[in-house]
Amino acid sequence: MFFLFVKKMKKLGGYCSLVHWIINFKSYEFLGYLCAGGTAATASPCRFGISVPLYYFLGSREEIFTGSSPVPRLVKMVYIAKQPVNGKDYYYLRKSVREGDKVISKSVAYLGKTKEEAEKKFKEMEKNKQPEKNIVASKSVKNYCPTKISIEDLATFCKQKGFVFRSSDIYGGFSGFWDFGPLGVELFKNIKENWWNQFVYQKTNMVGMEASIISHPRTWKASGHIANFNDLAVICKKCKKATKIDVSEEGKVKCDCGGEYEVKGKFNLMFKTKVGSIDSEDAYLRGETAQGMFMDFKLIQQSSRMQLPFGVAQIGRCFRNEIAPRDFLFRCREFHIGEFEFFIHPEEFKCELLDEKHLNVSFRFLDEETQKAGSEVLKEVTIRNLLEKKKLDEWHAYWLAEQVIWFNGLGLNEIKIREHTKDELSHYSSATFDIDYEYPFGSKEVAGNANRGQYDLIQHQKESKQSMEIFDDKTKTKIIPRVIEPTFGIERVFLAILTKAYCDDKERGNIVLRIPAKIAPIKVAVFPLIKGEDFEKISTKIASDIGKEFNVTYDKSGSIGRRYARQDEIGTPYCVTVDGESIKDNSVTIRDRDTTKQVRLKISELKNFIKMLINEEISFENVGKIIN
Numbered sequence: 045m046f047f048l049f050v051k052k053m054k055k056l057g058g059y060c061s062l063v064h065w066i067i068n069f070k071s072y073e074f075l076g077y078l079c080a081g082g083t084a085a086t087a088s089p090c091r092f093g094i095s096v097p098l099y100y101f102l103g104s105r106e107e108i109f110t111g112s113s114p115v116p117r118l119v120k121m122v123y124i125a126k127q128p129v130n131g132k133d134y135y136y137l138r139k140s141v142r143e144g145d146k147v148i149s150k151s152v153a154y155l156g157k158t159k160e161e162a163e164k165k166f167k168e169m170e171k172n173k174q175p176e177k178n179i180v181a182s183k184s185v186k187n188y189c190p191t192k193i194s195i196e197d198l199a200t201f202c203k204q205k206g207f208v209f210r211s212s213d214i215y216g217g218f219s220g221f222w223d224f225g226p227l228g229v230e231l232f233k234n235i236k237e238n239w240w241n242q243f244v245y246q247k248t249n250m251v252g253m254e255a256s257i258i259s260h261p262r263t264w265k266a267s268g269h270i271a272n273f274n275d276l277a278v279i280c281k282k283c284k285k286a287t288k289i290d291v292s293e294e295g296k297v298k299c300d301c302g303g304e305y306e307v308k309g310k311f312n313l314m315f316k317t318k319v320g321s322i323d324s325e326d327a328y329l330r331g332e333t334a335q336g337m338f339m340d341f342k343l344i345q346q347s348s349r350m351q352l353p354f355g356v357a358q359i360g361r362c363f364r365n366e367i368a369p370r371d372f373l374f375r376c377r378e379f380h381i382g383e384f385e386f387f388i389h390p391e392e393f394k395c396e397l398l399d400e401k402h403l404n405v406s407f408r409f410l411d412e413e414t415q416k417a418g419s420e421v422l423k424e425v426t427i428r429n430l431l432e433k434k435k436l437d438e439w440h441a442y443w444l445a446e447q448v449i450w451f452n453g454l455g456l457n458e459i460k461i462r463e464h465t466k467d468e469l470s471h472y473s474s475a476t477f478d479i480d481y482e483y484p485f486g487s488k489e490v491a492g493n494a495n496r497g498q499y500d501l502i503q504h505q506k507e508s509k510q511s512m513e514i515f516d517d518k519t520k521t522k523i524i525p526r527v528i529e530p531t532f533g534i535e536r537v538f539l540a541i542l543t544k545a546y547c548d549d550k551e552r553g554n555i556v557l558r559i560p561a562k563i564a565p566i567k568v569a570v571f572p573l574i575k576g577e578d579f580e581k582i583s584t585k586i587a588s589d590i591g592k593e594f595n596v597t598y599d600k601s602g603s604i605g606r607r608y609a610r611q612d613e614i615g616t617p618y619c620v621t622v623d624g625e626s627i628k629d630n631s632v633t634i635r636d637r638d639t640t641k642q643v644r645l646k647i648s649e650l651k652n653f654i655k656m657l658i659n660e661e662i663s664f665e666n667v668g669k670i671i672n
């Protein structure tokens with residue numbers, strides 16, 4: 045069976061993709077592929093003259109390869125690899141999965157310190173027939189117990205713990221502006237990095253940029269922000285509450301008390317400023333990040349030698365002069381948008397990257413038909429369903445799926461997606477979707493996804509008189525690309541993470557903030573259990589060693605229970621305790637925030653396991669024997 049494989053691949057030139065995979069394992073000594081079949085073979089030499097010892101694959105042909113012509117592509121495989129750490133060897137079961145043009149490799153289980161040990165352990169896992177059972181991704185996310193908390197209480201909690209403060213608090217605050225404290229800045233940075241990792245680093249067709257916050261005033265004329273970026277200031281005729289509504293909502297919405305709104309005036313949301321001399325023309329703080337990417341589109345395409353389709357991503361501060369900022373970080377005047385513009389040939393609607401993984405992405409969906417019927421009943425749908433109903437094109441579907449995948453990766457599985465109705469759509473957009481999250485104050489937009497067509501580039505071409513056309517190598521024609529634009533409100537993601545993570549654990553008697561380990565502000569806390577120089581010396585050495593890679597804290601005051609509680613409350617996923625045994629056998633205990641389970645580990649193995657835990661490459665139960 046296996047040999048058939050190799051022959052077939054040879055015939056089809058499939059070795060290219062094999063070699064490509066193997067080169068990805070640079071830091072690992074390659075021992076072989078593993079599979080249920082159990083046949084060993086050596087495939088050599090291949091066309092590049094590299095000799096590769098092949099053991100066997102894990103999984104069926106369909107699981108490993110996709111597509112049969114002209115070249116089958118590897119999609120997934122599992123193998124044993126040896127990784128030297130501080131001069132010692134550790135064996136892991138690793139899994140590599142192709143996503144687009146990239147291969148993403150992860151350790152899925154620790155197998156021991158010798159090849160024999162590794163093979164034995166792997167055989168045991170095979171016997172259990174469910175090796176994947178040990179691979180628990182986003183474990184911290186699965187057993188959560190969110191406690192309902194009001195947005196006001198969440199703001200108070202964030203202030204007490206140092207996540208978020210009112211801006212200019214000593215002057216009574218400044219409405220619509222917030223400061224991130226020591227923990228907030230870490231969580232916020234980790235969210236941005238996680239986003240950048242998925243959408244820029246893991247994509248071969250995406251590059252990043254950072255545009256200036258103030259740009260030429262004509263930018264905003266071209267984009268339509270000066271003419272159209274307005275809200276209506278309204279006052280309730282009954283309860284006299286002042287608020288704002290969208291221009292499109294005039295005459296359609298009522299106050300919460302049931303009263304009608306009286307329109308007081310139209311307000312442009314752009315923040316005006318003066319640049320240089322006093323009589324200079326008005327300039328604006330950007331109301332969105334998108335325009336920077338449109339204006340630099342050709343410079344990026346030429347300097348980075350990008351071919352269509354490709355995207356440009358950016359995360360940055362934006363400003364909107366909201367009439368009524370409210371709901372803590374949800375609607376503020378200064379905030380961050382993470383978004384990308386994905387440029388595609390205007391006649392290209394097929395997306396080669398759209399695979400089963402994307403088609404099977406599921407979520408709760410509110411379609412146009414349901415809304416028109418005056419209902420808000422959600423349907424459980426997949427991306428495949430939406431394509432079948434021609435709600436969007438393949439590229440649009442791919443990016444919507446990628447957005448959902450990102451949210452799910454952060455444990456935010458409760459998102460719902462709402463289709464914009466035809467009369468809501470901007471004239472340039474053929475389809476727009478809101479991604480909503482259930483916040484304490486209701487289900488509100490956390491992200492969006494618009495098909496912007498060629499609108500923005502054409503607008504800038506008209507206003508600047510500069511051609512926005514590029515030469516497409518594939519079709520040998522000059523074209524203006526069409527654009528898909530996924531957008532994320534980063535403060536809104538931050539708020540969703542905290543809403544989901546907050547858990548008042550009655551049994552423990554303290555708050556447990558179940559933030560996924562990979563984005564937690566502090567990853568590890570180190571405690572000496574016993575007072576004394578020896579214990580503190582070991583503890584600070586561990587802390588400084590882990591601190592080279594992760595944000596770590598050291599705490600020697602108070603009872604151990606109190607110290608655990610303090611870390612639970614700020615979401616620290618792992619606590620390491622140095623005790624009497626540590627001096628004798630160089631071992632420590634590591635405690636898991638979500639289960640309070642503990643495992644005894646050698647100090648020399650600690651950092652490596654912490655790394656695997658944070659990267660969700662191993663579950664806590666597989667780190668070692670649970671001792672409590």
Ligand SMILES: [Zn+2]
Pocket residue numbers: 280281282283284285299300301302303
């Ligand atoms: Zn009212």
